[in-house]
Amino acid sequence: MLQFITKFRLFFANLTGKIGFYPSLFAFGGLCIGFIMLYAESKGVSSFLIEHAPQLVINDADTARTLLSTFIGGIISLMVFSFSMVMILLNQASNNYSPRILPGLISNKRHQYVLGYYIATLIYCILILLSIKPTDNKYQLPGFAVLIGIILSMLVLALFIYFIHSISEAIQINKIIETIYQKAKTRLTQLINQTDEEYSKTDFPESKDWNVIKINNTGYLQTIAVDALLELCNELDCKIEILAPKGTFILKNVPIARCDKELEEEQRNHLLTCFGFSRSEIVKHNYILGFKQLTEIAIKAMSPGINDPGTAITCIDYLSELFALRLCKEDFSYIKNKDDEAVISLRTIDFKELIYFVFVPLRGYCKHDVVMLHKMLTALYFLLQTKSVINNAEEIIIDEINLILIDAKANITNKKDLKGVFTIRDKAAAYNNTDRKLVSLE
Known part of the structure; x- marks a missing residue:
């Protein structure tokens, strides 16, 4: 039963991430409302309103058909215009910024709600239009249902204005960068709040000789059902070490975990159902992707085709804030049971690995640009002053500063510019x- 619940949770989390999930729900809702209104009409709701509030009821069949037909055509035109514009803007964002940001833009739930409302109103109007029969009896006309269709269609116009405003704002580079930053910050803050400062690595046993569990799937490790994994550990009285960090692309038959006990086939399968895989990456599930996306936007901005150093500088500013927050998180993460004993060890990207793979491409693409070298050194200088829970954080930052200084000496020929870069070194x-020495100008 637990295995089924775990599979259902991961399936539901995957399903709700699809762009068509919420529009499908809205469409079904529009269909249901249409049938409810037709049922209400069969019970005489329009007849009651004609007698008590005639102004609320459309009592002419030709007028009702004309209105609904116009609304149907208008809504279809709005949908075509709206989402043609979306495709153009997404193509522009992919070319100018980074293809990796597209899943975040497409998965914007507010835009999905607007699309869903369009479809729901369209289905409702079609259903009511089909129910109108040529008759001279105004009491048999679904007048109140037509009025509801008019109100829903008027709201479509309001949502169209909102949609134009929202999509034009969402495609701005500053908004994209801030959105990526906020998602990564939120996820990182959650992980920091879950970290026990009194816990150390020595509390978790050495797992080198434990039984290896290999994965039977391929894709990005998107989610880990920690609750189900913890319940499995309690049930089997075992400890588990996760070998791959979230967001890693894992191939089939690659080791993904170790267990201190030999597991039966059914137990292994149960454990493997706790891992959710996807063919795409999402920032809100993995803060590391936020670092990757900001780095890629900065690199793309510094390319000769784009040539937008202002965007690259903004990305480094946000990366600095994320790195400062990352210094508040240990390089390890454990999950405890009810007895306050660590039974699950989660693999994380350590600070040294993270900062190196962020600054390596930045150094490669920006080593000829004095302003960018100055900005990168300023960011690292800021991190050097930031309080950290990582023991060797200062050594890691100093090493990265030295790498930038070496590149600056090798690529900047103007002595005055080079001296300006080295002022940050001082x-x-x-x-x-x-005990590490900084590279000197001489």
């Missing part, structure tokens, strides 16, 4: 409490 030296 400021960082005042906060260098490690």
